Amino acid sequence: MIRLKITGMTCEHCAQTVKKALESVEGVREAKVYFPQGYAEVEIEKEVPVNDLTEAVRRSGYGAEEIKESPEVYIPKEGVYDLFILGGGSAGFAAAIKASDLGAKVLIAEDNIIGGTCLNRGCVPSKYLIEGANTFYTPLRNPFPGIELEEGSIDIKEVIEAKEGLLEGLRKEKYWNVLEAYPQIDYRDCRGKFLGEGKALVGKEEISFGKAVITTGSRPGIPPIKNLHRVRYYTSDDIFNIDHLPEHLIVIGGGAIGLELGQAFLRMGSDVTIVEALPDIAMGEEPELRAKLRELLKREGMNILIGATVSEVREEGEEIVLEVEHRGERRIIRGTDLLVATGRAPNTRDIGLEVVSVKTNSRGFIETNEFMQTSNPNIYAAGDCVGKVMLVTVAAMEGGIAAENALLGNRRSMDYLSVPHAIFTDPELAGVGLKEKEAEEKGIKVDVRVLEFSKVPRAALSFRTDGLIKMIVEKDSEKILGVHILAPHGAELIHKAVLLVRYGLTVDEVIQTVDVYPTLSESIKLCAQTFKKDVSKLSCCAQ
Incomplete structure (x- = not known):
């Protein structure tokens, strides 16, 4: 068999054109061409020069080159869904997109509103409400002398009603339009449940699947309080x-x-x-x-x-x-x-986990290994139902990794250490990497500095000096292990720190960078400088 990488295909008609071109070459028994993967397998009856094959493809209007090693592609199976996804939120759609990119035929079953918790009941509506509240509050906290702002009024019903238009637009843009762009994804607005190995009930229809990813999310946890x-x-x-x-x-x-x-x-x-x-x-x-x-x-x-x-x-x-x-x-x-805001509980009941031998922990969260694989080797899980780091960004990353591993074999794992998080209070509290206590529990000797935002010129000129930034570094190497910020726009500032943690930069390497002045992001460099000097005795931008 000769394997070829095919370039230039945009549809199944292209794949059929390439197939016809390859099978026109003398000595070729059969050619299988897979459009989404950009891949072809050529069965030969006698020795055929690879150049004859690539030239035939070129004449048909496409490109081709031989693949020497086993390709990282998925070959779809006949008569079954290659990937069954239980849940239509961020993790489920990320898994579906990755699987579709690999050429798999996908089925998503979702019995609630499309888009999951973040879009409909979490991150998006909460930040909308927070932005509205902060806008209303602005005149009350105006710190500038010589400026007077009139106190406004608020109509909570109108604020809430406007939210629905925003969410509907995002559901269309981020989910319904995605389904139109990926014809290999079959979306069912109904309940899904496992029936046995490779079998599931979707609505009233029994379907067959090769692999599965569970992305059923979570719901508010209700504490056992009397009455x-x-x-x-x-x-x-x-x-x-x-x-x-x-x-x-x-x-x-x-x-x-x-x-x-x-x-x-x-x-x-x-x-x-x-x-x-x-x-x-x-x-x-x-x-x-x-x-x-x-x-x-x-x-x-x-x-x-x-x-x-x-x-x-x-x-x-x-x-x-x-x-x-x-x-x-x-x-x-x-x-x-x-x-009641006392945490989250997983949506893992009544979906047939027991009949497919998928284990959960004492709280109902699905147990997975580093590859997002459950106790059933053919079933993976991602997002809130796993309960590792309950963020929409993590859910989407886990979903993509789970789908890829399910179809191609376990090769990718999650890096949770460099995932940032934030609490959207004002000031915002954000962090990435290890905390001081976590580093010490790992036996790492650390050095720590905490910088007050009164030392940050942009914060001072904005009268927004209520904040702190904490940096944790490995004592000997001065490698940055964690950065934690309480500051205006802290959720934006933390992304600079993500790169420092992910790529293991040192204090000196951060000090040698140049920031725009004056900016709040300069605070990260100033905090790094506190390991070497008293920043209150430095002129603007001095190193």
């Missing part, structure tokens, strides 16, 4: 459809979702109380940064209780009443509305 099921409360699934501005919003949970939405409603005019059971808000972040964020939120008017356990919830008339144990005392908190 919680008897009262009206919101989660991140439905808070974005609220039809009124709460007079007093109580938020159970001081993680990213609770803090972001709590500050948004605070800035729109609600009283807000955060109740967090753990010792601090944003417990996954560096202690210096989360303490500073807590200070700033309290200064803005947010009431925050940490180390507080909700023992019971009830309704009294129009009020929501929480009984809370806080520092050994029983406290009563009264509000008008309640948001």
Whole structure:
């Protein structure tokens, strides 16, 4: 067999033209040409010069060259879907696009709205609400002398209604249009469930598949609080459809979702109380940064209780009443509305995992190896249902890797260390790489610096000096292991740090770079300089 790489094909008609050209060469028994892969296999009856084959392809209007090694292509199978994907969010679509690029025939089954959590009930609507809240809040925080801004008004119903038009446009652009561009992807708006090895029920139809990727996502986790099921409360699934501005919003949970939405409603005019059971808000972040964020939120008017356990919830008339144990005392908190933001739970029930021997952990998240492969070697999983790093960016990356490994064999794994994350409060809290404690637990000797944003000229001239940047480096090599930022636009600034961590740059290499001046991104270089000098004694841009 002779294998050829074919260039210039844009459709199946092109593949048929190339096939005809190859089979016209004397000595060729049969040619199989695969358009999406740009690949051809030529069966010969007697010795055929490769030049005769490539010349025949050239005369037909395409390019060809021999492939000496085994190609990284997938050859589709007859009569089955090459890849069955359970879930139509970011992980599912990333898996489908990768599989389609490899030439596979794909089926996606999604029984909820297309686009998954991030687009419909997560990142996008929450950031929309946050942007609106920050715009409304601008006159109230104006720091510039000589400038007066009029306080505005807010119509929460109109704000929420406008969101729907935005989401509908993004669903069309990012998902429905993708399906039109990839004809090998079959999308079914119905429930999917495994029936057995290589078999699944999609709606009422039984289908066969070669490999599968589970991308069923997650839902809000509901804590076992007494009488919680008897009262009206919101989660991140439905808070974005609220039809009124709460007079007093109580938020159970001081993680990213609770803090972001709590500050948004605070800035729109609600009283807000955060109740967090753990010792601090944003417990996954560096202690210096989360303490500073807590200070700033309290200064803005947010009431925050940490180390507080909700023992019971009830309704009294129009009020929501929480009984809370806080520092050994029983406290009563009264509000008008309640948001439960206590983490996420996987959507892994009733999809037939047990009949295909896919294992989950005690919390229901699917267990995978570094290749996103489950306990069933023919089934992979990606995104929130895996629960490793619950970010839409990670879900999409995992989905693509899972699809590629499922079709071509296990060859790619995820690099979680250089994945950035952010909490979209104001200031924004973002990080990438190891935290100080994580590095020490790994036995790495580290050196650490924390720079206040009052030392950053752009922050000073904008009167936005409430912030910190923390850098963790390996002590001997001065290789940068982690960068963590609490600052205006911290979610944007962190991307500069991603490259430092991913490619193992050192403190000196960062110091030798040149930043635009004055910018907030200069803060990363200034923090690196604190390992060598007192930056308060440096002139502008000096090294």
